[in-house]
Amino acid sequence: MKLTKKIVGALAAITLLFAGASTNSFAGSHSKFPSKTIEMTVLFGGTAKSVGQLVAKGLEKNLGGTVVPVSRPGGGGAVGYKYIQSRPASGYDIVWNSNSVSTSHHRGRTSFNYKAFTPIAAMSIEVPVLAVKSGTFNSVKELADYAKKNPGKLKVGISGKGAFTHLTSAIIFDTLGAKVTYIPYGKGKAPAELLAGRIDAAVQWPGQFRSFHKAGQLKMLAVTSQERIASDSSIPTMKELGYKKVDVTMWRGLAAKKGTPKAQIKALEKAAEAYANSAEFKAASKKIGFTINYLNSKQFGKQIAKDDKKIKKLMKDLGLAKKAK
Amino acid sequence: MENLITALGLIGTFEVMIAISIGAFAGIIFGAIPGLTYSMALALMLPFTFTMEPVTAISLLLATYIGGMTGGSISAILIGIPGTPSAAATVSDGYSLTKKGDASIALGTAVIVSTIGGFISLVIMIVLVDFISQFAIKFGPAEIFMLVLFGFSTICGLSERSLFRGLVAGVLGLMLMTIGTDEIEGISRFTFGSTQMLQGVNLLVAMIGLFAVPHILEVFNLRLNREDKTNFEVDIVKTKLPSFALLKKYFNLMLRCVGLGTSIGAIPGSGGPIAAFLAYSHAKNSEKNPEEKEKYGKGHIGGVVAPETANNAVTGGAMVPLLSLGIPGDPATAIILGGLLIHGLSPGPMLFIENAPQVYSIYLAILIAYLVVFIFQVNFIKHIVKILKVKPHHLGVGILVMVIVGSYAIRNSFLDVNVMILMGLIGYFFNRIQLPVTPIVLGMVLGKTIESEYRTAMSLSAGDPTIFFSSVVSLLFFGLIILTIALQIKKRMQDVKKQKQLKEQVQI
Amino acid sequence: MRESKFYLFLGLGVLAFSIIWITLVFFQIEGDLGGYANTPRTIPFFLGICMSILGLVFLYQYKVGYVPKNKANPLQKNEIRNIIFCLIVFISYSYLLKYFGFLISTPIVVFFITRFLLGEKNWKLNYLFPIAMTGLIYFIFIILLKSSLPRGEIF
Numbered sequence: 001m002k003l004t005k006k007i008v009g010a011l012a013a014i015t016l017l018f019a020g021a022s023t024n025s026f027a028g029s030h031s032k033f034p035s036k037t038i039e040m041t042v043l044f045g046g047t048a049k050s051v052g053q054l055v056a057k058g059l060e061k062n063l064g065g066t067v068v069p070v071s072r073p074g075g076g077g078a079v080g081y082k083y084i085q086s087r088p089a090s091g092y093d094i095v096w097n098s099n100s101v102s103t104s105h106h107r108g109r110t111s112f113n114y115k116a117f118t119p120i121a122a123m124s125i126e127v128p129v130l131a132v133k134s135g136t137f138n139s140v141k142e143l144a145d146y147a148k149k150n151p152g153k154l155k156v157g158i159s160g161k162g163a164f165t166h167l168t169s170a171i172i173f174d175t176l177g178a179k180v181t182y183i184p185y186g187k188g189k190a191p192a193e194l195l196a197g198r199i200d201a202a203v204q205w206p207g208q209f210r211s212f213h214k215a216g217q218l219k220m221l222a223v224t225s226q227e228r229i230a231s232d233s234s235i236p237t238m239k240e241l242g243y244k245k246v247d248v249t250m251w252r253g254l255a256a257k258k259g260t261p262k263a264q265i266k267a268l269e270k271a272a273e274a275y276a277n278s279a280e281f282k283a284a285s286k287k288i289g290f291t292i293n294y295l296n297s298k299q300f301g302k303q304i305a306k307d308d309k310k311i312k313k314l315m316k317d318l319g320l321a322k323k324a325k
Numbered sequence: 326m327e328n329l330i331t332a333l334g335l336i337g338t339f340e341v342m343i344a345i346s347i348g349a350f351a352g353i354i355f356g357a358i359p360g361l362t363y364s365m366a367l368a369l370m371l372p373f374t375f376t377m378e379p380v381t382a383i384s385l386l387l388a389t390y391i392g393g394m395t396g397g398s399i400s401a402i403l404i405g406i407p408g409t410p411s412a413a414a415t416v417s418d419g420y421s422l423t424k425k426g427d428a429s430i431a432l433g434t435a436v437i438v439s440t441i442g443g444f445i446s447l448v449i450m451i452v453l454v455d456f457i458s459q460f461a462i463k464f465g466p467a468e469i470f471m472l473v474l475f476g477f478s479t480i481c482g483l484s485e486r487s488l489f490r491g492l493v494a495g496v497l498g499l500m501l502m503t504i505g506t507d508e509i510e511g512i513s514r515f516t517f518g519s520t521q522m523l524q525g526v527n528l529l530v531a532m533i534g535l536f537a538v539p540h541i542l543e544v545f546n547l548r549l550n551r552e553d554k555t556n557f558e559v560d561i562v563k564t565k566l567p568s569f570a571l572l573k574k575y576f577n578l579m580l581r582c583v584g585l586g587t588s589i590g591a592i593p594g595s596g597g598p599i600a601a602f603l604a605y606s607h608a609k610n611s612e613k614n615p616e617e618k619e620k621y622g623k624g625h626i627g628g629v630v631a632p633e634t635a636n637n638a639v640t641g642g643a644m645v646p647l648l649s650l651g652i653p654g655d656p657a658t659a660i661i662l663g664g665l666l667i668h669g670l671s672p673g674p675m676l677f678i679e680n681a682p683q684v685y686s687i688y689l690a691i692l693i694a695y696l697v698v699f700i701f702q703v704n705f706i707k708h709i710v711k712i713l714k715v716k717p718h719h720l721g722v723g724i725l726v727m728v729i730v731g732s733y734a735i736r737n738s739f740l741d742v743n744v745m746i747l748m749g750l751i752g753y754f755f756n757r758i759q760l761p762v763t764p765i766v767l768g769m770v771l772g773k774t775i776e777s778e779y780r781t782a783m784s785l786s787a788g789d790p791t792i793f794f795s796s797v798v799s800l801l802f803f804g805l806i807i808l809t810i811a812l813q814i815k816k817r818m819q820d821v822k823k824q825k826q827l828k829e830q831v832q833i
Numbered sequence: 834m835r836e837s838k839f840y841l842f843l844g845l846g847v848l849a850f851s852i853i854w855i856t857l858v859f860f861q862i863e864g865d866l867g868g869y870a871n872t873p874r875t876i877p878f879f880l881g882i883c884m885s886i887l888g889l890v891f892l893y894q895y896k897v898g899y900v901p902k903n904k905a906n907p908l909q910k911n912e913i914r915n916i917i918f919c920l921i922v923f924i925s926y927s928y929l930l931k932y933f934g935f936l937i938s939t940p941i942v943v944f945f946i947t948r949f950l951l952g953e954k955n956w957k958l959n960y961l962f963p964i965a966m967t968g969l970i971y972f973i974f975i976i977l978l979k980s981s982l983p984r985g986e987i988f
Binding site: 045155188189192288 | 368371372375461462463465466505506508509510511513520521523524525593646650651652653659662663666667668669671672673674675676678679736737738777780781784785787
């Protein structure tokens with residue numbers, strides 16, 4: 001009985017403490033932005049996270065406040081997007097956005113689509129690359145010929161069904177007019193699996209293959225963007241090789257919840273632009289292997305909308321599309 | 326040779342030494358405090374390394390990794406809560422030794438064998454890096470699946486009370502890992518329509534819950550009943566370090582565990598916990614003296630030596646797939662990989678040619694980090710064992726706050742806090758009905774790998790299960806699995822016979 | 834009368850769990866079963882079967898008359914009540930964190946536990962410990978490592 005009495009007393013004490021605490025914390029004003037820490041939600045690990053952390057640092061420098069990258073992984077980005085939607089649209093919660101805003105919606109993981117976010121600025125694009133083991137296929141044409149002659153025999157490594165590398169592979173091999181088998185495997189194993197000959201081709205990010213390509217163990221056949229990428233300028237594009245339909249890139253940029261005040265978006269946009277043009281970001285792009293592609297809020301919005309259409313159709317064709325409950 | 330000298334120049338700077346010291350210290354602290362893990366320390370530190378020189382940055386990260394790997398054993402031994410999954414195998418014997426009053430000996434042994442294990446595996450790695458990476462490539466999905474299945478079959482050896490009780494816990498662990506997004510098909514499983522649940526159950530969060538919450542509940546329960554005492558008689562808390570003779574006795578075992586740890590570390594997708602569990606069961610099974618064997622699980626120093634040697638030997642082995650193939654073995658090495666990439670050191674064969682001095686300085690950094698960790702820890706032990714003099718319920722409050730904040734901080738998710746509490750309840754319930762908890766952790770460690778490798782292998786063979794028996798390596802592991810199970814059954818039969826005889830005697 | 838019904842209860846519990854699990858496999862995982870054993874359902878289904886076999890094994894052991902080697906500890910005085918109290922503390926702390934953030938809820942919860950739940954009489958511990966604990970964690974996470982701690986939804 002004694003214990004119960006004590007607990008009641010404690011509850012009373014808590015109520016008093018709250019009364020004291022709450023009067024204090026309403027005192028802050030919102031005239032200057034940022035007046036407190038900005039949380040930047042990062043949705044994935046790997047390169048996405050590394051670049052996100054860099055951008056957070058860059059924003060911090062150009063914005064004059066604290067920007068903390070916080071990872072909220074899971075569900076192909078859905079967990080992080082949902083978190084942003086649960087927060088007030090104050091500009092203090094931003095997200096390191098990517099194509100996953102479209103893929104997670106069309107896979108039925110989020111009930112809202114890209115329109116629920118206000119674009120701030122696009123920062124970079126990453127371009128997938130098609131690679132094979134050296135000595136197996138020398139060009140995309142050889143690969144296409146083989147795949148057409150042996151439908152379903154060519155094993156193409158992807159990161160997982162519905163992953164961006166899967167969508168890219170689907171576009172590539174559709175354009176080539178070949179039927180292939182997709183092998184989903186865990187993170188980052190593409191080079192090893194290719195070297196061992198367990199898969200015949202793989203679509204991944206160039207950073208994973210570069211060292212092997214230079215050593216002559218693997219061969220990067222083509223990149224999927226419209227223009228060659230700066231970090232691996234010797235690799236032709238699919239467009240150059242005559243497959244004009246192939247144009248896939250993964251964009252990354254900043255976004256906030258819809259309804260965030262214009263002034264906040266402007267401030268963030270300005271800081272992002274300054275960082276995108278800095279020497280530091282350029283150096284990082286070379287080392288990590290992404291392409292800087294700054295777009296302002298308006299242009300970025302257009303790009304997202306255009307991409308969303310493409311992804312929607314693609315996912316429908318692949319039978320991956322689903323409606324959110 | 327030239328490279329080595331350049332590397333010495335790179336690493337021999339004041340900043341690098343400071344970075345290694347800070348890293349080692351932070352790693353030990355994060356590894357040792359229940360609720361905080363060294364993966365978290367690495368993730369939090371990574372942004373700070375962006376502006377550093379490459380070698381300084383990598384040294385900081387590596388030192389944190391190594392500090393954490395050894396630091397995890399501190400809380401495992403002192404309060405029975407493993408600081409890292411790799412230390413989960415150390416708990417049963419390490420904590421039992423503490424209860425006997427031999428905390429400092431267990432800790433000292435752990436530190437020394439960790440350092441030896443790390444050193445030898447590093448040397449093996451430097452000498453054999455090409456050979457090992459060739460060997461690692463041989464491990465395809467089918468082979469890794471067989472290896473992991475072999476790891477799982479040792480569960481039986483780990484659970485003391487009964488084979489089947491251990492299996493229940495192990496299967497539960499495997500089940501937990503299937504919750505959330507399925508990585509292969511991207512389909513949600515057991516999420517009940519919730520977006521948060523797509524995250525699935527995090528291994529670290531579950532482990533924190535399984536070990537720390539029951540501890541807190543027990544301590545608080547005693548305190549609420551006013552039955553609590555000080556943790557142990559204060560005078561029992563000795564600060565003696567293990568003798569040389571003791572270490573010499575286990576030197577052979579250590580060497581075998583180093584071999585085991587290095588090779589497990591080199592295989593992409595496995596890692597510290599598997600090596601530690603395998604080493605533990607190896608130590609137990611290779612003990613010939615039945616009296617000594619009985620003591621395993623009840624405070625045998627061999628049960629500390631084996632897993633601690635093996636999980637640190639993993640650090641050397643894990644560098645092989647990391648540097649030569651770019652495949653991280655666990656979350657911690659994945660963060661180190663991020664650090665390497667940001668500083669323009671992309672893994673692969675060219676790394677060893679273009680960036681040879683940096684590679685050598687990585688080796689040297691590991692070497693120095695082990696030395697620094699060793700010095701820190703040996704001096705630490707005297708002070709840290711005093712934590713046993715703190716009243717258990719005070720410690721309990723601290724642990725409570727740490728585990729809640731820690732499980733939130735891993736993925737910044739409140740789901741994880743709730744999962745942690747739920748896992749704690751399961752852990753407590755399992756303790757009450759005497760089901761072992763450790764196999765749950767083992768099941769969770771292996772779960773993701775087992776499933777993804779199985780499914781990849783089946784995709785590769787288009788649904789033909791003979792892929793699992795198509796190479797020498799997988800056949801070898803299959804043989805080992807059969808052998809392990811056969812030995813278990815034989816042992817059980819003998820036990821049953823003995824019991825029957827005893828019963829008959831009683832009846833007569 | 835058997836000495837112990839331990840295996841009976843364990844077997845039934847495990848069996849019931851496995852049945853629930855297998856039902857969930859069919860209701861909570863979308864997609865078809867596929868032509869061969871390689872779908873998202875395969876492994877969970879297989880695990881469910883394993884679990885149910887284990888349940889049957891325990892029931893068999895009960896039938897044969899197995900008795901657990903070590904006796905389970907009897908429930909201690911007030912154990913269930915105490916555990917429930919602790920759980921309430923855990924859960925309310927996690928909710929406080931969610932709505933009020935780290936800086937407000939931690940000192941309150943720590944104070945509550947040490948003073949009222951654990952009945953600590955030493956005032957220094959009662960007041961300094963919560964503040965020190967909060968300050969230390971805040972220092973490490975926010976000031977030293979510049980990361981984030983739970984932010985409240987209300988404050």
